[in-house]
Amino acid sequence: MSQEHDVVRELQGRFGAEALTFQPTADAIPTLWVDKKRVHEVLRFLKYDVPLPYRTLFDLTAIDERNRADRLNQPASDFTVVYQLLSYERNADVRLKVPLAGESPSLPTVVDLWPAANWYEREVWDMFGIVLDGHPNLRRILMPPTWVGHPLRKDHPARATEIGPFTMTEQKEEEEQEALRFRPEEWGLKRRSENEDFLFLNVGPQHPGTHGPFRIILQLDGEEILDAVPDIGFHHRGAEKIGERQSWHTYIPYTDRVDYLGGVLNNMAYLMPVEQLAGIVVPDRAKVIRVMLAELYRISNHLVFYGTFAQDLGAMSPVFYAFNDRERVIGVSEAITGARLHPSWFRIGGVAADLPQGWDDLVGEVVDFLPGRIDEYEQMVLQNSIFKARTQGVGRYTQEQAIEWGVTGPGLRATGLAWDFRKARPYSGYEWFDFEVPTATGGDCYSRALVHIAEMRQSLRIIEQCLKNMPAGPYKSPHPLTTPPLKGYTMHDIETLITHFLGVSWGPNLPVGESTYTTEAAKGANAYYVISDGDTIPYRIRIRTPSYPHLQMLPEIVRGFMIPDLTATLGSIDFVMSDVDR
């Protein structure tokens, strides 16, 4: 905490107290307002000059402030651009906000400071129509190139029924297709060198090696990749916009679908900031139940990673073994939550129900069964010499690069940095558990596979501890904002009955404020930035997903490799397109 205030002092010492306006937030991340003329130098200072620098651009997004009822004495602003930086050295974040006025605002780009800002800034332009001056390629990223309007503006309709029926004429179809045609010049690529023509290969959005609707255009010389241009947005479902029309409670099922392999890990990432904002303390039993399910889904995710990675390298069988074993893990979740891939089972203030009778036997079976299987996979895949030849030294990035590009999770740990938000900033009771943070040193595809395998073993350790030490007590907080609220007292006093009635019918009104919380999801750091206007629905929900920066980095690490290496790299960085596009 003291270090966090250090940064405010450091910044004010350098830029003067009047240049920076402090804003209190529910998450205790130091939040400072900076004028757009100075934001670039402030960011530069934070990245390079401050002691224990903030080297990672963790998130960059914007808020349309025009409809906000209670702005809590923040500086006047129509649109606000928000930068969240992360320092591993300090184990701290800092948030900078830039107020912008008018209908078509602009501010300078920071791509020169962080290459990772490229996609984030494109998204800000795409979603809010904020121009980033000096951005090398400011074009739409999630919406189709022909889209009119900027969806996350408050005046943009959120429902299809508000914009008239959809038609697709032949002419429109042709225009849409033409808009997707790849023109190398637009990306600064040459069609030919002195001696040869390059081949531009369009991979995806429907391709067996891309793990979902992901498109990447390769500039090839023979089979060697000279450059690559990823194109995303095919899986975009407007998860953030949907957040602005759902109640705090009914948004939970949407979070499951953000990383569709992560199950309840998404619920966790969403509910941590919400509960922080509401001031709810989750009972111990609920915490441990959450941890247990979260780790089960981490294993399930890693099994899919493992099977599909081997599949990408041409091995036919591991994917079937992995999916069969995942079936057992999911079976446990099904018995507990009633759902398999999208349980939506966590609630504001706890979980949906207590554990069913016999849960311990089911969990025990998985804990006994999986270690042997994991050993077998290790032998079958990791020790296979063809597998090694395909993955060692391929898709490599350094720790520096990983930090620079915002890589988190197993991808970061594979470069040797033992950083895990469960350890570094324990939440939901992770501090009670005994587990290690596995790392590898290569930073290549093989190291990422190693880390994934080791993490499954650690997750099993955590689950075993949950099994042995499940605390007794309520599975939901007695807090009035818990949704749906506990019903026990409703028949005894009218106030509880009213609260219950409102909480169930309208949903809870969360206190005005802002909050974020970084959790360690299966693929890396997942953080929801929630803003409440005091209403039953969120004013804004921003989802920072791990897959997004991982995928953005792809061209950087596949240049100079061959087409099969692209497949290997894609398989190893563990992303799903729903997590990228939201």
Next chain:
Amino acid sequence: MIDWADTVWRLFTVFAVLIGALLVAAGLIWVERRLLALFQNRYGPNVVGPFGTLQVVADMVKIFTKEDWVPPFADKSVFVLAPTIIMAAVLLSFAVIPFAPGFQVVNLNVGLLFFLAMSSMGVYSVVLGGWSSNSKYSLLGGVRAAAQMLSYEVFMGLSLMGVVLLAGSFDLATIVDAQARGIWYVVPQIVGFVVFLIAGSAETRRLPFDLPEAESELVAGFHAEYSGMKFGMFYVGEYLGITLLSAMIATLFFGGWSGPLLPPFLWFVVKAAFFVGLFILLRGSLPRPRYDQLMAWGWKFLLPLSLLNLLVTGAVILAMA
């Protein structure tokens, strides 16, 4: 004067081998799917007919009744011709295989060379298929196929020269006879056998050597644009290829039809079936190497190895004589 009995027998062999090979290839599709399913904790086709055996018939009906489509951007005549080449080349190779004493379509004194020549013809099919599709994925697959199959053909030929030296003949029936009298060539030619096994499976383009089609990279590579029966011919060509390769391994290294107790033809079938199973197991267990790794391994390891084998075999034969 026409020897009617002989003519009828010859005609019978021709049709028996032709229909037999096609039936075996079709049956193999079922066998492979069931075996892979067994290896992978699945069921495989088990609904149509007893144990799912009629699945192949259902697939055939489907594939025959599909629209015979040629992409508008393809080079039509070559596109249509390409899949027929591999079928024809592989089927012709069956002509020289001695299934049992006297049971052989044609007894060529250069039978082994004929087999090698026909397997070279197969390359055209894949390369032309990839080229004429006029699609980038197919092209990349075709280029890979050309490099891979041309390279591995070299070692395939060289690996068999040891056998030729030992038997003193290119005639497959003579090679089997020589083994039936003496020792199976797998013993003195173990290196040749291993190289042939590897090079042969590279020739059939199956995992771990399925780089020309590499699903996760090139979608389906050289046959990405093919559908209907034209795709079916590539498919059947692949299974015929495995059958042929297994038959050749049995013939050249495991004494062909020779063996105690059982009738010669049955011995042949048993030996060939064993290798078919081995190829399916290989497909189920190995990942795919990268194109340049495959090339490097072939030229830097297999080529010297097969040359060395030839040298040693020659030296030993000289010394013995």
